[in-house]
Amino acid sequence: MNECLFFTTPKAFTGPPAELQHNAFRSWKLLNLPVLVLGDDIGVGEAARTYGFHHHPTVSKSSDGVPLVRDVFAKAENFRDAPCYAYLNADIILTPALVRTIRHVSSLMTGQQTHRHFLLTAQRATIDSSDLDTIPDSDFFDTVEGRQTDEAAWDGLGAIDLFVYSKGLFEEMPPIVIGRTAWDNWLLWKARERGASVVDLSSAGLLVHQFHGYRTAGGWEAVWTGNDAARNIALADGKMLGLGAARTDIWDGERVAPWTDSSVELYRNDSRNIERRIALTAGVARRALAGSGNGPPEALGAFQICLQATGRYYSLWPAMGDGIPVESVLETVERISRKDLSQTERLTIVEDLMATPFIEMLRIKVLSQGRPLILWGAGGFAHRLTRVLVRHGLTSYQIVTSTDDSVGKTIHGGAVISSQSIGDPDGTLSRAFIVIATTAWRDVKMLLEQRGLQAGADFAG
Numbered sequence: 001m002n003e004c005l006f007f008t009t010p011k012a013f014t015g016p017p018a019e020l021q022h023n024a025f026r027s028w029k030l031l032n033l034p035v036l037v038l039g040d041d042i043g044v045g046e047a048a049r050t051y052g053f054h055h056h057p058t059v060s061k062s063s064d065g066v067p068l069v070r071d072v073f074a075k076a077e078n079f080r081d082a083p084c085y086a087y088l089n090a091d092i093i094l095t096p097a098l099v100r101t102i103r104h105v106s107s108l109m110t111g112q113q114t115h116r117h118f119l120l121t122a123q124r125a126t127i128d129s130s131d132l133d134t135i136p137d138s139d140f141f142d143t144v145e146g147r148q149t150d151e152a153a154w155d156g157l158g159a160i161d162l163f164v165y166s167k168g169l170f171e172e173m174p175p176i177v178i179g180r181t182a183w184d185n186w187l188l189w190k191a192r193e194r195g196a197s198v199v200d201l202s203s204a205g206l207l208v209h210q211f212h213g214y215r216t217a218g219g220w221e222a223v224w225t226g227n228d229a230a231r232n233i234a235l236a237d238g239k240m241l242g243l244g245a246a247r248t249d250i251w252d253g254e255r256v257a258p259w260t261d262s263s264v265e266l267y268r269n270d271s272r273n274i275e276r277r278i279a280l281t282a283g284v285a286r287r288a289l290a291g292s293g294n295g296p297p298e299a300l301g302a303f304q305i306c307l308q309a310t311g312r313y314y315s316l317w318p319a320m321g322d323g324i325p326v327e328s329v330l331e332t333v334e335r336i337s338r339k340d341l342s343q344t345e346r347l348t349i350v351e352d353l354m355a356t357p358f359i360e361m362l363r364i365k366v367l368s369q370g371r372p373l374i375l376w377g378a379g380g381f382a383h384r385l386t387r388v389l390v391r392h393g394l395t396s397y398q399i400v401t402s403t404d405d406s407v408g409k410t411i412h413g414g415a416v417i418s419s420q421s422i423g424d425p426d427g428t429l430s431r432a433f434i435v436i437a438t439t440a441w442r443d444v445k446m447l448l449e450q451r452g453l454q455a456g457a458d459f460a461g
Contacts, residue, residue: 004083004106004164007036007076009059009067009178010090013043020091020210023132025051027093027144027208030137036079038072054079062177066228069183070173077167083110084118089161089179091210093129093144098122098205102164105199105251110166117196119188120164122207123243125152128283129210148206153277155209155309156269158242160184162207169196174235182232185240192246193239199256200247211284211302230442274310274343281306281350282337289330296329303332303350312351313384315358323357351388359392361460365433366394372431373397376461377438378406378416385437386412402440436461 006028011017028035029051037048040057048055056079060071076085084106088094102120109118127147135143161184170190176183191198249256285299307314332353336346366373373394375382378401389397390412397414401407406416434453436444441461448459 003034004086004102005036005076005080006033006086006088007038007072007079008088008090009038009072010041010044010047012041013047016212017091018043019133020129020212021047023129023210024088024091024093025053026137026140027095028053028088030140031094031096031099033094033099036076038075039067062175062228062231064226064228066177066179069176069178069187070170072178073170073173082167083107084164084166086162086164091212092124092161093208093210095141095145095206095208098201098207101201101204101251105201105204105256106164108256109197109199117166117169117191117194118199119166119169119191119196120199120201121160121162121188121243122201122204123154123157124159124161124207124209125154126209126211126280127152128280130284130287144208145206148208151276151280152208153280153309154269154273156242157244158185159209160188160243161209163187165191166196169194176232176235177228180226180229180232182229182236182240185242186232186236188241188243188246189236189239192241192248197249197256198243198247199249199251200243200259201251203253204251211280211305233439269310271343274347277306277309278336278343278346282333285329285333286337289326289333296324296326299329299333300324300354303354307347307351307354310347311380311384312347313355313381313388315354323360324353328353328356348391352391355388355392358460359388359394362389362394362433362435369433371433374400374432374434375414375437376400376419376434376444376459377436377440378403378411379438381439382437383411385435386414430458432458434459434461 010021013021025035025047035051035053037044037053037055038057038059040059045055045057056075059075060068062068073085073087076087086102105120106118109120125148127144128151132140132143163184170187173190174186176186188198247259250259251257281302284302288295288298288302304314306312332349335341335349338346341349362373365371373396375385375397376399378399382399386397386399389395395413399406399411399414399416400419401416402419407418409416430451430453434448436459438444445455445459445461449455453459
């Protein structure tokens with residue numbers, strides 16, 4: 001066979017993921033791609049047969065039931081000898097332009113006399129795909145491409161959903177799992193570590209990602225802070241790259257050219273992209289509240305993704321819906337749809353809504369009880385969080401960091417001190433309420449518990 005084998009491992013074809021995966025599978029079928037579908041979750045085998053794809057039911061999984069990347073990739077390579085392999089997340093819609101480029105560039109790369117390994121990928125753009133199932137086949141790609149051109153919001157350089165690679169590139173992998181943080185960025189690192197050419201195809205066509213909340217992936221906590229996520233982070237051991245740092249080359253429409261800092265950057269989180277992100281969020285949230293989705297939880301999930309994508313504060317421990325009245329959610333949707341407010345004002349409205357339960361907790365734990373406030377973490381998340389605290393009158397706090405480069409500085413008025421210097425001679429630590437403001441929250445939680453502090457009563461995060 002002289003064609004790339006595409007492969008994927010879907011979620012169960014139930015609930016919201018089913019619609020997204022049917023849209024993606026439909027695009028692959030219309031493009032006549034050779035596809036291998038792996039897994040035995042509900043409806044997966046039936047969907048593979050419906051679309052005429054190959055199916056392999058057996059995939060090794062973690063103790064939490066999430067597929068292991070190395071087994072998924074190995075199964076694909078063992079299924080068929082091909083010049084290259086293309087892993088796709090199961091909600092990704094491909095378009096004719098991008099597939100033509102994948103075929104052309106992979107053929108160029110496999111024909112190189114050096115036999116150098118390669119990895120092709122692209123940035124993604126998110127669209128609202130809620131009614132694509134009503135579009136006839138003859139209009140499907142025109143509709144998708146029109147939405148991407150007019151409405152889509154580009155996602156950042158860290159979210160990678162397509163890996164087209166030469167056979168054997170990923171022969172050795174730790175037992176990381178698909179669909180949890182760090183796995184895609186580890187693959188980019190591994191490609192560079194092996195000296196592969198990493199080619200950015202973003203200018204060639206559309207890698208279309210369908211909007212979804214994290215409920216479709218097992219919940220926000222599962223993706224970012226659950227057991228599998230923690231294992232992925234530990235196994236990756238800091239060996240992670242985004243596309244911006246990983247790419248060595250770019251497809252310029254005519255050739256594979258070396259990437260330089262002066263190369264055209266497709267993605268920018270500029271005013272236009274933020275405007276599209278807000279509109280996308282408002283549309284998804286409005287439909288959810290109108291009964292075509294999962295109501296307030298889905299609307300709040302859309303808000304949370306919007307904040308994450310625009311560099312705003314978003315909770316690492318969301319209790320979706322707890323403490324946020326439905327009336328406030330409805331009001332927020334209407335306010336962010338108004339064009340007489342600036343982007344900053346509309347994002348602040350969303351940020352304040354999502355911070356409501358957290359701020360109310362701090363009013364009780366800190367202001368009402370007269371306890372000192374300590375934030376554990378001095379990175380980007382802490383910077384975003386402190387802006388919200390100051391806006392709500394919580395201006396007195398200390399910030400603890402485990403790195404030395406921030407010690408002695410202040411973040412929005414809060415002094416940064418070293419975790420190594422923290423003792424408790426005057427009882428300040430035991431009296432304080434501590435907010436864990438770092439993605440390394442498990443380590444901090446363990447440390448605080450070792451000091452006799454209790455989650456909920458003495459710290460959150």
